[in-house]
Amino acid sequence: MTAGHRTVPHTADIAVEAWADSREECLAEAVRGLVESFAHVGDPVPDDSVTLVVAEGDDEELLVTVLDEVVYQVEVHGRLVVDVSTDERTGAAEGQTEVRLATVPVEAADQVGAVPKAVSTHELRFGRDAGMWRAHVVVDV
Template sequence: MPPQDATRRAGYRGVPHTADLRVEAWAPTREECLAQAVRGVLASCLDLTGAAGVRRREVVLRADTDEDLLADLLDEVIYWLDTADEIPVEVELTAVPGGLRAGLHMADTRSLPATGAALKAVTLHDLRFGPGPDGWRCAVTLDV
């Protein structure tokens, strides 16, 4: 859980996990919690200081559950990292029927210093995402 005084704000943190990457995120809204999860995952492997978006990508994700939506969004981020050496430095998320519209402001990763292991895939083990008394919370593990 985030520190008590941070429960009403948005944020993320890395959580120790054997041989994988685990990130927890929290925010007042579902969309901001998803955006915080993306930020937390990317900050674990790249130094984003000074990163600037050079292009925008739009994607609509559809999923049956919020957990699936979290996994799909992070899979999308990993896809662009793997195929185009790009990551979103700004994430604009809007709810749509049955899913989410994501506006991703992409930066070129070749100019960003690596700070952690390369991301491989989202795991479904112990994937959590949902509302709580202080807003939305999620936890996700990624293979690295």
């Protein structure tokens, strides 16, 4: 099965659903889904990046941490995440995951929806299901 994502209406909010063969690709699809819920970027050429080093733990915590950073980058730095890569080895100590978020200025995109305010832990799911990685997260807009 191929990777993908979609947004679905949720009472006064949106829900982002993502799926992929690996945890890392599913995480990236969730980020793409969140960003596409409010911005259209086209074929962006990243000009900056942010690196998070996240302690290995609960997969759902990883998802929330990364999506919270996506929202933070928009709100505080005026940066839009356009690509995600993860590495459990390079630059990260054992037991940690390094997540690189490539960004562009928000002005490089057209706003097509409400900018998210927060990531909710209500109805949060991120894990393997029927041989695939799947994510479901509700986002306050």
